[in-house]
Amino acid sequence: MKILVVDDEKIISSALQRILSRSGHEVQVANHGVEALKLVEDAPAAYDYCFVDLLMPEISGSTVLDAIKKKMPGANVFMMTAYGDMAVREDLLKRGALRVLAKPFDDIMKIPELLK
Numbered sequence: 001m002k003i004l005v006v007d008d009e010k011i012i013s014s015a016l017q018r019i020l021s022r023s024g025h026e027v028q029v030a031n032h033g034v035e036a037l038k039l040v041e042d043a044p045a046a047y048d049y050c051f052v053d054l055l056m057p058e059i060s061g062s063t064v065l066d067a068i069k070k071k072m073p074g075a076n077v078f079m080m081t082a083y084g085d086m087a088v089r090e091d092l093l094k095r096g097a098l099r100v101l102a103k104p105f106d107d108i109m110k111i112p113e114l115l116k
Contacts, residue, residue, distance in 0.1 A: 001048040001115065003027045006036040006064055007080065008056040015108055016051055023112040033059025037067050046072035049115055051101075054081035054092070062092065069096040078114065 003025050007013040010031060017027045028047075030036035033056045040047075050068055054061040061079060068075050079092045082103040089100045105111070 001025045002045065004030065004036065004039060004047045004050040004052075004068075006030045006033065006051065006056070006061065007053040008032050009053070012053070012080075012103075016111060019109060019111055023115075025112075025115075032056055033061065033064050036064045040064070040067050040071055043072070047075050050075055050077045051111075052077060052079055053103075054079055054083060054088070062095065065092065065095055065097060 003020055005013050005016045005020070005027060007016070008031055013029045013031060017029050020027045028039060030039050036052070037059065047068070052061045052064050052068070065077055065079060068077055076098045077096060079097045079100045080103050081088070081100060084102065092100050099114070
């Protein structure tokens, strides 16, 4: 599967890229929202799954979510956030996120199981 990981924390984006690649997926990484928007716009085919951090400098993850859902309505988007506000989570789900994942992850090694 083709996966996009968007997170301004390089330690998280690198770890997700490594774990998902080892599971046999093709993974692209964007380290901020501007880069993610360019990848989404220039993508020749849709991403199957996207992991998008909510809080990033310049462009928020919610803006990236909106762009992904507009260009690739069938993409499955997991939003990632340490911000636990229920209203924010509900808004992300209404905007098309498949699920909101809490950071820090309980066990990052279990992330590939979400794709089954």
